[in-house]
Amino acid sequence: MLEQMAQSLSAFFLTHIFWVYAFLGVIFAIGLLQNLISAIQLPAAYAEMKRHSQAQDSETNWQLLISEEVMPMSILVPAYNEEQTIVANIRSMLFLQFPNLEILVANDGSKDNTLQAMIDAFGLKPMTRAHELTLPHAKVRGVYGSPAYPQLVVIDKENGGCKADAVNAALNFSRHPLYCVVDADSLLEPESLLRCVRPFMEEPERMVAVGGTIRVLNGCTVKNGRITKIDLPTKFVPLVQTMEYIRAFLMARLAWSHWNMLSIISGAFGIFRRDLSMKVGGWSSDTIGEDYDFIVKLHRYLAEQKIDYKMRYVPEPVCWTEAPEQLKVLRTQRTRWQRGALEVASKNKDMILNPKYGRFGMLAMPNNILVDVIGPLAEFIGYVAFPFLFFLGILDQAFLLAFLAIFFIFGTFISVSTLILEELELARSPRARDLLKLGLVALVENFGYRQLNSWWRIVGWWQFLRKVEGWGDMPRTGANDTKE
Template sequence: MLEQFTSPLGDFFLAHIIWVYVFLGIIFAIGILQNLISALQLPAAYSEMRRHTQAEDSETTWQLLISEEVMPISILVPAYNEAETIVANLRSMLFLQFPNIEILVANDGSTDDTLNVLIEAFDLRPVARAHELTVPHAPVRGVYGSPAYPQLLVIDKENGGCKADAVNAALNFSRHPLYCVVDADSLLEPESLLRCVRPFMEEPEQMVAVGGTIRVLNGCTVKNGRITKIDLPKKFLPLVQTMEYIRAFLMARLAWSHWGMLSIVSGAFGIFRRDLSMKVGGWSSDTIGEDYDFIVKLHRYLSEQNIDYKMRYVPEPVCWTEAPESLKVLRTQRTRWQRGALEVAAKNKDMFFNPRYGRFGMVAMPNNLLVDVIGPIAEFIGYLAFPFLFFLGVLDQAFLLAFLAIFFIFGTFISVSTLILEELELARSPRARDLLKLGLVALIENFGYRQLNSWWRIVGWWQFLRKVEGWGEMPRLGTSEKKAG
């Protein structure tokens, strides 16, 4: 494997060649293990999708809509500086196909015109509303209702510094046994709640959380809070994020749902049991990864109480959300995600390889350790070390090509396989050229974009070590009434 060279650096690495190979072997093994897990996820995701799409054909959405067994849902909408999109998005929620809902907006001390546009659009007036004080949140400044929309309630509160604080405020005011958390910039498909609530009807005693698919809204045509035409983004950044979302939801989460070890239900669209949420103290404000933290908190509580439970990911309910279109905003989002994952890992380190928490503690949490904690560092080092040592002559071409195959070719294979899985079962891409376009993105993202994301995750690691707090600025594009790029 060694070649002849005279570089001083090369001489140094040659003198320590055993340790160099041990180090590279560890990096290589981590990459192989991550790819092996991805390979196992594909058949699991396919099996789960086939099982549930076939089962749902036996009962129509209309039968669910008129059923007296459908459990009522509270939709909780945390909002911070959402004046651009919130009115149209709330109008779409008010006309969702569901027999019994209430919508609670928690205005989390917005500094823009969010509260005023809501008051004007829905003719809001101050109201008195009995509520619990079970879970903590920042003080409430006022509560508003609408004579025209009795199912709508707006809670104006002081800024709590995080999304979890706004969710907790709305949770205290909610009245239904189930609640759905939806981001204020997101659009739900009309049938999404009906499809997502079905697992609770099938297994009311065991089901505790259900998540649906998040898709990128950019590129779609929206009118009056409804998507009138589905299309792919025209700009590269939201387009490559479309591929990321498909891969994350239709492979990873579907597979872990199949294995009964779901680690996260997206905070942009998930349904949960209110009673359990109150028992675990609501959503935690001490981590930026509040959705991940909340699911781990549920696993911990239910395992420690020896309660039999289930969580599910349902692929068909879709929530459409805006994706960042600038590198600056995307960087803020990804460093925050990494920081949140590390905070949750540190907070729950006693659950790793702990049989007390069953399969979740023995398998799912170690996987999260690999993917969220170790993986970013190993991948970034690999990107730097393997080419560097090749140019010094320490590694031969065959070893470098093996590394590239693991981190590039296999990644493309996983992405393309996920696209095929989606098209076979859901047929979400209306045109063949869209599939070809996404397939090309699955290839291109490995050359530059993936490395940039790896660097952002390292930045997130550094921010975690420095105890950086806060969400950072996430400006909205205002795509509610136009076609986004």
């Protein structure tokens, strides 16, 4: 029975052999183009790192710390059901090295004890605070301050249904010209803000946004909100995400920063100008990819106003975040990311190949379409079609090996090259065995994990077409943190 079906399918494909090879050629070309872009990104990332490296410059950070010229900053922390991590997160921010800082936590209608945990830990009391009503958000139920920590303000609001709503509420209450958005499950290194503020000090008229590196917190030792020991995760799921984060931030974002075409600054750790954020209407609530959408919104506004501007990614400042340890949770995250990317692409399709938006419209947006819209479909089809047609005898061995080389060998090469770049410039891995372990992960992820991710992106495509909404559950364990 199966043999007859195989023969029938083989006969069908042989009858339409021209279209079969044309289709396979398109899939092959898409993969080749993606890898070509990655190959171009590597030297660009290296050039950007050499040009703006702060790795060996701690003296400037000390001078900034005691300087009165540093631009004041607000940290905005959207929090929803973050009972396990919120206290450690706030503790870490209270000890950040920065001369003039305020911390605003927006409790977005949490259903757990997030608010009570903050009240108990920091002795919060109800307070009155003047604020703007410029940006829309869900109703504020109360505002709390801490007598012991006057720089801390907690805004308790009704659930707005998305992270952007909480960010807008905190932004209305903020008072400083710069603000930093940090996820409630994340920890900043002490010098992170000093390193990120430097581009604003160097080019105050042009710099509009700066992003830092996100690294996986799982496996590290945390005491009272501070990382005391850096280590790799012991479980495979967060370990492979460590490799993904290094590749995404250290190569791709450094390269696009070099070309001044950054498309995304992570909503888990980014610094922005408050005045521009108010002018563009704050963070949008109509997309699940609010951080991606916000950066594209800034590019649109600045290009339409013909304002000269720059955005930069700075690799040295690190924000440590808790990565999902269960595949079902990771699936929720990745399908949401895919939905968000498709929503932003659809919302801003008029910018694609539009010279009105300069290099961003002509180069960055088409790349985003290739990576976020076309790429997932082409990769998944390739995983299914190439082996299937080889099994039927339609595809010869040379073509199949070429496909595997593009999607596996070159992908591993890019990952390992990124690791080398990181170690040469930043030396983030404390032990040689960690580099070896990550190098092995870069190889192993191609056999099963990458295909699973490809399938999740297809699921995200399907959810986008069905107009599925919502974040899904992202449970936090806070397992890394210990109290003295």
